[in-house]
Amino acid sequence: MNFPVHTPMLHRVRCLLVALLLIFSSAASSQNSDLAVDVIVSPALAKVTLDRSLLRAVFTMRVREWPDGTPIRVFVLPDDNPLSDQFYRQRLGMYSYVLRRAWDRMVFTGTGFAPTVVRSEAEMVERVRSTPGAIGFVRKRETSSQNRPAPPRWKLLVLTADDHG
């Protein structure tokens, strides 16, 4: 016997399954465990010891000035950048959505500032280098120097973007 009504139904179920698979696969690819992240700071802050507790206090925007009195200026990449996620996990032991929740709470209650979101690692390097009291993060380089960030390696950035596309 023929049940023509089932065909579009099956099609719909198949579409739903494909959509779910896509969602899950894109979710899985957002965790890129082989990304290593470096913290970068303004040249003048070379002597500050950045342990996890200070980094957490800085990136949750709870402290506002460095020990020498310079105002802290925090730069971050967009939340959906895999590097953001990796940095928050590796160095802060936190999830990006928990940080975003804390920032939104500050912004919409008048109790604090949100970090400045930059579009790319290149912009991150430039802003951190040129802003007194700045802190941010970039992809780790083999010969990394915490205090004197070199321009990012474009080739690597492009390759990574291809991997995700």
Next chain:
Amino acid sequence: MRVRLAVAIAAICCSGSASAVDYQIHGYAAQGFVLSSHNDFFGDSSDGSLDYYEAGINAAVRVQPNLSFAVQAAVRDAGISDDGSLRLDYAVADYRVLSEAGIQAGLRAGKVKNALGFYNETRDVVFTRPSILLPAVYSDNQNQRSLIFTSPGAQVYGATVMGLHELSFTGTLNAERDVRKNDERLLVELTVPFDLRVGDSWNIQIMDSIDGGRWQFAYSHFGGQFRMSTAPEIDLSGRFDVDLNVFSARFNAERVTITAEYVLVDNDNRLTFMGAPFLRQRVAADAGYLQVEYRLGSTWTVMTRLDSSYRDRHDRDGRDFAAANPGVDRRTQFSHDFTIGINWRPDQHWGFWAEHHWINGTAILQRLENPPPVRRQRWSMLMLMAGYKF
């Protein structure tokens, strides 16, 4: 002229950090849609209601690392419970006394936000809510904003790190204030004209955030007193003492967030007529929910929630109330809401929400929107919302 205006807007839409004075400008706007069966919620929703929106814009200025000022103007419309008028949401001066990695403390003064549970302070910004509608713990359909959610006062705050624990404290003293006319009629039903004021009130929140926010536990308390007065020739006055205790717990994993909150509200109502005690009523209401959020990826989140509220915790099915008030439906005394929802945030500015509520009971309805008798005990509601923030 138009170009100049565009340049000016572009200039104020970004934060400034080049000069010594830092400032930030942020805002949000969201439009909701409610379609319900049988009962009305946030407008004439049984026919589909767009009478539900929220928007706000704020500015924050840091004149020194330890001194900042912030102000937010907001509008919100939600059926009969909010009227869309422009209001000052907060206006606060913040002086940081102590600011080290391990310990921070400071003072705030002005019109401040009261910390109650996880969501109260940013309750009108959908981007900070787990769903379009907040659970009954937050009384989203009773406009109490001018009463307890934000008010003029002074606040002391502090946080310290002890091993894996980050302990934070907020304490607020609120000055006596008037209740807006629009809110008065939602709180007290009286056939003669009256005035309602909130006396001095106080609010504290203690929070323990463990291991970078993996576990969060909070206790919040609000204590206040409402005073009602009528014209001298009527000489009816009232005093309503309110104590709110909110217990909150949250577990944040990579994909899953599980949240549970419980509020216990003690009301002690006294009415005096011609100087003599006329009515004394003590009621303990409560509400609680269990909610699970699951992040499918960086842009999609689904959630589900079981949410219950009772107007009298010693009369959960409302039978005693119905017996004492002939003609009143017992089902006005509770609500059980099962919710599923989905949220899509394609980028850092936009957000879209959809959720469905299956509800038993009508305690969360506004009487003025749903004149008695109760139309239907079991009802449901579809809510949609689209929002933008910067």
